[in-house]
Amino acid sequence: MPGTRKLGKTTDQRMAMLRQQVTDLLDNGRMETTITRAKEIKPLAEKMITLGKKGDLAAYRQALSFITREDVAHKLFKEIAPEYAERNGGYTRIVRTGVRRGDAAETAIIELVK
Template sequence: MPGTRKLGRKTQPRMQMLRGQVTYLLDIGYIETTVTRAKEVRALAEKMITLGKKRDLASYRAALAFITKESVVKKLFDTVAPSLSDRAGGYTEIFRTGYRRGDGAPMAIIKLVNFDIVKQEADKKAERARRAEERAKKAEDAAEDKE
């Protein structure tokens, strides 16, 4: 157990939640969650990445025992850990994003340091703009055909 935060849950449900969040973080590259959960996830994710950097059978099996998807373990050992091999720790970053609307809980994004969230958001915006431009052109062509 990485820390002493109970997160309002008993041990087994808490560990299942954290295992799921670590799995999703390693699969996608970032997650948005509460600040306290992000701090717990950070400790566990860094341990999994350290296992991935060892690249031996015992480490692979230990990661399989914790991470809920085998495909994520393969990704961890094949891509994530080698890309972070030059770092001696600090594989994740936590950015506070404000407060949750419903209950006012402080929220944060936890991401892997080699994951560029800004680039991904820019790509999404560019794709939306391109689609809007195509729709406008189709509407213009349809209006010309009508006349």
């Protein structure tokens, strides 16, 4: 489950946003967002990779219930998770990049560790 940050959204809006951002992160390998959103995305993305490492049908269905696109779930189980087979956690990293021009929010890049 995500942390306690509400991010200015209701629960259903927040969960939909986090599901989409985790899906985009797993699809592209990296994304730029605010630092607070990145801190919320990190444990969710790592849980999906851990499910991918299990590799069984139950884990696939559980990941598919969270990830919004089936092709990304397939990519997670066939390409991403095998890269981290020998690694015990720490699949993502957050790098601060500065502030956003419009509202001065701190931005960060969250990416999968190679």
